[in-house]
Every structure is written in C-alpha cells, then in structure tokens.
Amino acid sequence: MSAVEPIWIARDLPKCSGCRLCEVACSLHHEGRIWPEASRVRVFMRVPGAEFPHLCTQCHDYPCVKSCPVGALSVDKRTSAVIVDRDSCNSCGACIQACPGRVPFLHPGDKKATICDLCGGDPQCVKVCTEGGWNVLRVVEREESHSYKLYARRPDEITMDLVTIIFGEHGERMAR
Amino acid sequence: MRGYAGKFAEVDLSCGEVKETVFGEETLKQYLGGRGLAAKLLWDRLGEIWERVDPLGPENILTIFAGPLTGYYPGSKMCISGKSPLTLGIVGSTVAGEHAVDMRCAGFDGLIIKGRAEKPVYLLVTDDGVEIRDASHVWGKGRVETYRILLREALQLLEGRSPGSREWREPSILHIGPAAEKMSRVTAVQTKWAHGAGYGGYGAVMGSKNLKAVLFKGLGPLPEAWDMGRAREIIWRILRICFRSDSMRRWGTGAAGYDVGSRLSSEPVRNWQDEWHDERSFGVDRFEERVWVKRYWGDFGCPSTCLKLSVVRAGPYKGAVCDNPDYENQAYLGTNLGVFTPEENVYLCSLMEELGFCGIQVGNTLGFAAELYQRGILTKEDLGFELRWGDVKGFERLMKMMAEREGIGDILAEGTYRAALKLGKLKGLDLTRYAVTEKGMGIGAHGIRSKLDYVEAVSYPCSVQGGDHTSPAMRDIRKGDSELTVILHDSGVYCWFNIMKDEALDLIWELIQAVTGWQITADTWYKEMALRILAIQRAALLVGGPDITWKPIKDDDLPARWYEPLPSGPYKGRASDKKELEEDRRRYFEDVGWDERGIPKSSTLKCLGLEAVDKKLRSFLGNQ
Ligand code: SF4
Ligand code: SF4
Ligand code: SF4
Numbered sequence: 001m002s003a004v005e006p007i008w009i010a011r012d013l014p015k016c017s018g019c020r021l022c023e024v025a026c027s028l029h030h031e032g033r034i035w036p037e038a039s040r041v042r043v044f045m046r047v048p049g050a051e052f053p054h055l056c057t058q059c060h061d062y063p064c065v066k067s068c069p070v071g072a073l074s075v076d077k078r079t080s081a082v083i084v085d086r087d088s089c090n091s092c093g094a095c096i097q098a099c100p101g102r103v104p105f106l107h108p109g110d111k112k113a114t115i116c117d118l119c120g121g122d123p124q125c126v127k128v129c130t131e132g133g134w135n136v137l138r139v140v141e142r143e144e145s146h147s148y149k150l151y152a153r154r155p156d157e158i159t160m161d162l163v164t165i166i167f168g169e170h171g172e173r174m175a176r
Numbered sequence: 177m178r179g180y181a182g183k184f185a186e187v188d189l190s191c192g193e194v195k196e197t198v199f200g201e202e203t204l205k206q207y208l209g210g211r212g213l214a215a216k217l218l219w220d221r222l223g224e225i226w227e228r229v230d231p232l233g234p235e236n237i238l239t240i241f242a243g244p245l246t247g248y249y250p251g252s253k254m255c256i257s258g259k260s261p262l263t264l265g266i267v268g269s270t271v272a273g274e275h276a277v278d279m280r281c282a283g284f285d286g287l288i289i290k291g292r293a294e295k296p297v298y299l300l301v302t303d304d305g306v307e308i309r310d311a312s313h314v315w316g317k318g319r320v321e322t323y324r325i326l327l328r329e330a331l332q333l334l335e336g337r338s339p340g341s342r343e344w345r346e347p348s349i350l351h352i353g354p355a356a357e358k359m360s361r362v363t364a365v366q367t368k369w370a371h372g373a374g375y376g377g378y379g380a381v382m383g384s385k386n387l388k389a390v391l392f393k394g395l396g397p398l399p400e401a402w403d404m405g406r407a408r409e410i411i412w413r414i415l416r417i418c419f420r421s422d423s424m425r426r427w428g429t430g431a432a433g434y435d436v437g438s439r440l441s442s443e444p445v446r447n448w449q450d451e452w453h454d455e456r457s458f459g460v461d462r463f464e465e466r467v468w469v470k471r472y473w474g475d476f477g478c479p480s481t482c483l484k485l486s487v488v489r490a491g492p493y494k495g496a497v498c499d500n501p502d503y504e505n506q507a508y509l510g511t512n513l514g515v516f517t518p519e520e521n522v523y524l525c526s527l528m529e530e531l532g533f534c535g536i537q538v539g540n541t542l543g544f545a546a547e548l549y550q551r552g553i554l555t556k557e558d559l560g561f562e563l564r565w566g567d568v569k570g571f572e573r574l575m576k577m578m579a580e581r582e583g584i585g586d587i588l589a590e591g592t593y594r595a596a597l598k599l600g601k602l603k604g605l606d607l608t609r610y611a612v613t614e615k616g617m618g619i620g621a622h623g624i625r626s627k628l629d630y631v632e633a634v635s636y637p638c639s640v641q642g643g644d645h646t647s648p649a650m651r652d653i654r655k656g657d658s659e660l661t662v663i664l665h666d667s668g669v670y671c672w673f674n675i676m677k678d679e680a681l682d683l684i685w686e687l688i689q690a691v692t693g694w695q696i697t698a699d700t701w702y703k704e705m706a707l708r709i710l711a712i713q714r715a716a717l718l719v720g721g722p723d724i725t726w727k728p729i730k731d732d733d734l735p736a737r738w739y740e741p742l743p744s745g746p747y748k749g750r751a752s753d754k755k756e757l758e759e760d761r762r763r764y765f766e767d768v769g770w771d772e773r774g775i776p777k778s779s780t781l782k783c784l785g786l787e788a789v790d791k792k793l794r795s796f797l798g799n800q
Contacts, residue, residue, distance in 0.1 A: 019478045021478075034248065034398045035398065036277065038397065045345075045346055048323070049473065105343065106341040132479060166470065166485070167469070170497075
C-alpha cells in the first residue's frame, strides 16, 4: 500500500496472539536487526494471555509534539505520523510524559525519543499480523473528524479492560 | 563470533558470587547451545564424580541456556538442564516464552547456576548483569501470585533506575511452585501461568537451590548475525511455511485428545490399562467451544501460535485457568485418570500449574496411585480417602498432598518409579509392573501397542532422555522427529513444532550459516555432532546414581504394561513384541555407534573426541 492519504492503524486488541512478530517486522525494518526493545510497536503482557500491541495513535492534537522543548518532533503531513528529528532530540523524556498512552520511549541504543513513523505509509507490523491471520492490526483511512487520542492509553489501563474480556470476573484480581 | 551474545553468567548461590564464563568458538561450534552445550558442560564439570552427584544437592548445576538460533528461528524456547532428579542422567528440557530472547538481548547466552542459597532468592538478569534478590515473600506462593508480585516489584525497580525513559515492558519470568520448593521430582520450571519445562524434574532442582525464580529483561538487539540479509530472507520463508499449517494453528495438539484415543488407540486410559476410548465428550470441539477464550496464543516470534488459553467460566470449577490443555495434559490429567469432561480436565491442569507440577509426570503418578487403589494395594487407610477413576476431588486431594509431601503424598512426590520401589517394599509386592515409566520418568502420552502413533518400540527404551515423547529414538536416525534431529532443535534452541515440515528442516542448515557463519550440514550433524551429544547423555544415564543405577539392556526395555494386550477397541489384542524390540534396539545401537549393550564404543568415543567419557564408562561399567 502506498499511502498518499493519511492512514491510521486500527487495532482489535483481544485477538492479539502475543506472537510479537509485529516487533520482529518493525525492528527489522527500522534497525535492520531483531531488536524487540527498539521496535516502535511493543507488545505488553502485564497478565499472561492479555497481550496487546502498543503503538502511537497519532492523537489529533499531538501532545507529544507540543511538549518537546527543542522542537524535535513534527507531524508528517502525508501520513500523519510523528517524526523524530534524532539530531535535535535531547533525551529529556518530555514527550513520554506528555503522551496519554506513554507510547514514546528512549531508544535503547542512542537514547533518542522513538515513535512509530507508520513506515512512511506502508506499515510492516500490519503486514505480518495480517499475513499471519490474526488481523489485530489493520490500516484504515484516517478521517480528520475522529479523535484518535482516545486510543492512546497506558498499558495498565488497557490491561484492565482486556482481562475482563478474557478472564471474566476473575480478571481484575489477576491484574492488580 | 556471530549469533552469540558471547558470554554466560555463572552464579554460585552458596556464596552469592556472580561471574562471567565464555566458551571457545570451537566448543560452541560443536555443541551449539541448549541441550548440547549443557551436556558438554555438565559432563566436563561433574562427569568424574557423576554417580555421587545428588541431583537435589548443592553440587548439581542447573543450566538455563538459549542457542544461536533462539529469537532468529521462528518460535523461541529456553533449554533447561542439569543432572535430572528423575533419570539421573542429563535431560534437555525446553520451555517456550520470551525469557530466552530477553536473556540474549541482555547480553547472555545462558546461566550456569550452582550451590544453594541460604534463604529463598530470585535472580534478576538485565543488561547490567545478574543480581541475587530476596524471594522470601513469594516462597510458598503459586503461579498467579508469584508472577504478579515479582512482576510489580521488578517493574518498580526498573522504573526507579531510569525514571521517565519508557513504559517498562514486563521482564520474562521463570519460576517454580510450592511442590518444587518441596523438591518433588515431578515438578516443572514454569513460565507465565501456564507453560513449563517438565521433563527432567528441574523444578525440584531450582527448589533444592532455594531459587524461586529468574527474571530477564534485556534492552539490546539479538546478537548480531553473520549475514542478516540472508537470515531475514530465510526467516520469512519459514514463517510462510508455518502460516500454512492451519490445523496445527487452529487446534494445536489439543485436537489429539480424542483422536489419539479413538483413532490410534495410543492414549493412556486409566494408567495405560487401556489406550482406546471413544468418548466424544472429550473431542477438541468441546474444548474449543466451551473453554478456549483464546484460540491462538504464542510466544516470541511464533507463527503457529498453537497454544490456547482456557478459562472455566461457570460451574464448580469456575475460575480455573490453564493453557490449552495440550494433548499431553488432556491425556494425563484427563483420560489417564478416567476424566472425560473438558472443565474437569482444565481444573486439574490449572491446579497442577498452580502447584508447580509437570502435567505428564504428576498425571502418570496419580494414575499409578489410582490403579493401586483399584487393585486394593493402596487402601482408604493408606490414602485417607477413596480414589476412584474419574474422581476429580480425589485427584485434587492427592495432588495437594503431593505438593505438601503430606502422608502418602510424600512418597508419591518422588515420582512413579521411586514410589513403586518404596511402596513395593512396604507392601512386599513388585509394583514396578504398574509403573509406566522409562528410566524413572513417566512416559509421554503416546502408546506403542497399536503401532499407529509416531513413536516406535525403541523410542522410549533407547532415548537418552528416558520416556520423553518429544525426544524419541527412531530406527531411522535421520528422521525429522528422531532424537538426533530433536537434539538439533533443543541445542539451537527453538520450537520444533515450527520445523515439522520437511521444507522447513531443509532450510535450517542455511539459517545456521546465515546466523553463525558456520557451515554445518546434515551430514556433519547426523554423523558427528548429534552423536557426540547423544553419547554424553547416554554415558550420564548409564552411570546414574546415587539412588538408582540403570542396567544396560535390562532397563532399556519397555514398561511391563505394554507387553499386555490392548483390552478393547479396534486394535484389541495388540501388544508389544519383545523380539521386535530386541532386534530394533540392536540395530539402533549399531547405527549410533554403541555396542550390543548400548554402551558407546571406545572407537566411537575416540572418533568423537570424547576420551574422558570413554575412560569413565570403561572404569565404571567394566565390572558389571
Ligand atoms: S503480530 Fe499481531 S498477533 Fe502477533 S503480537 Fe503483533 S499484534 Fe499481536
Ligand atoms: S499517542 Fe503519544 S506519541 Fe502518539 S501522537 Fe499521541 S501523544 Fe504523541
Ligand atoms: S507502522 Fe512501522 S514503525 Fe509503526 S509500529 Fe508498525 S512497523 Fe513499526
């Protein structure tokens, strides 16, 4: 898919198998290596069985971009992804704090802020998840009328929802 | 050197010392990692005194090894080894999860753990090294609480060390349950809530070392590959082969619970008194529709995601959680106990995992006890209650007694074979005839009497891992599921469910080269490398000790039960044939370079560069 239109990655979290092939694909694409902790999509598993991929949702108001004291973050107009200017980033972590989902992280190699760039419009994580048949991640057309920030949530919050879906009433006890 | 982090952490729990160990390139090239390297290391360090090493004493060494392909080959595993408290040999026991990848990303290819901590401890393995931390607060706790408490603790610790740098992902955790703390030999090293390295009894080894858990969190990349471009291409080819395995992906081995019983007559039913049943209540559809809340579940890099997550949502067993159950657990904590209801089976699996047992081993022992009760050998007075087939409450009670080592549970916690010896002495009877074991280990849930399942007559008697159905000796030693091939997967270390198709196996040599740069071919593997590892494992098994020594030939036999004819089903009357076993065994020994008693020949060992093994074997077995 070569996106000229802004895209978005929709997620169907309860279907995630926890295989982490999205991480493999993402790190291979961006780092040329298998490097789970440098992957822009990271699969959390606060509770076994309740795995889910966690990645930037391209909030409509981009709190991370606004928070950066040195202007290292910008929005790619074409894809809507947050782009990090690694040379400017001073590793202060302001974007991590500003993000309602605590999605960005300091790259374990150069300690620069790291955020999903939507692979320039051709998301590798979506490809493998689709080819594998789990269909947790899917590319959808981005509509400006939607508030994507709703989906930027912290791993612990997401886990709470997932455990009730998966384990029923016992779920929350497991996620405490 | 490529494909390896390059160093191993060596932890002496007795004095709290942690140092780094490296192996030379030649050693790694010969043994790869995992099972192979563990065999080499254990023999080098303990071979001389093997018969005196108590598997549950501080002198035993626990190895937790990855291999060069871990994280590269789709579906990652960890291989755990040491002197086995069950077989007294070396068993390479694997468990899937993220820990091996986390460990390699933290810069280690493995952990070598010796000694015994004074108080309960856990290890935290990160890019900064290995820390020994107090575990008193989780000692005695089951899987859910242990996992929950250690996870929270580690996350807080990591966050405190680098505040604001990231939302920390969970470390991966290997842990043991209460039964392993009490050194029951039928326990597993567990991970998450539901997977375990069960064969070998290494849960008990961790327990004996006062080691409750090992946590791993690495931030680095996987060790660099020799040719990443090539590796990447092969990985994708393998992934695509695995994506096509639709039935394996959809049902995992859970589909076999009914199949192996009704179609193949090879499933343990009531302690193997039968191997046939036609209970459709136990079909995979019932599991799929009633208890599986997650139909595709996998660990790092796995294209097959053949695991399933089961939760019982209503009824008396509400709240029970386990993975799958896979075929082995459906069989051993189901049909083998006369249990034919998915919910009851899930409940027993959930309890087994909560207490830290190995499903195969504990199911084998429970079945053995129930048969003794059926025959009036064990009575209500011995047990404290009645124990009938299908009685979930009874099995629950007995399993808890085993975990606590309470009453007769103390003897049963030693595993079927040792319990048969002890109870036999008490009762003045030969009870080993009811023990369906091989070299002290409960046999995998694949019978051989009907001859329809994949295992053969020599599979268990000749396997260097005892009754391990995932490592069966095969007459055709180059076969895809033969022990020699499995040694490759267990040394590599990755999941062999992802390599069952021949096309995938063909790619393995190329992937090894792309990752390590080494040219290893099928020939080098089957004619040399695998035989070397096999010979060391066989030597350790033959030396055994200190509580039991296996006699060549006499103990390289099938369990007595399998010479009894199948009592029902379409293959009624079929039984194992001793002559056939003897002939197959003789040919097998010959093919792997062992003499007629199954003792690796001097010439073979010398060719393989195993002079020390030869010397030990001659002096130890010389007079027998
Ligand atoms: S590839 Fe899909 S199923 Fe696998 S972990 Fe990623 S999101 Fe989940
Ligand atoms: S999810 Fe976080 S990183 Fe992504 S745009 Fe929103 S604030 Fe920025
Ligand atoms: S879209 Fe690309 S950058 Fe973003 S998480 Fe997926 S693979 Fe990584």
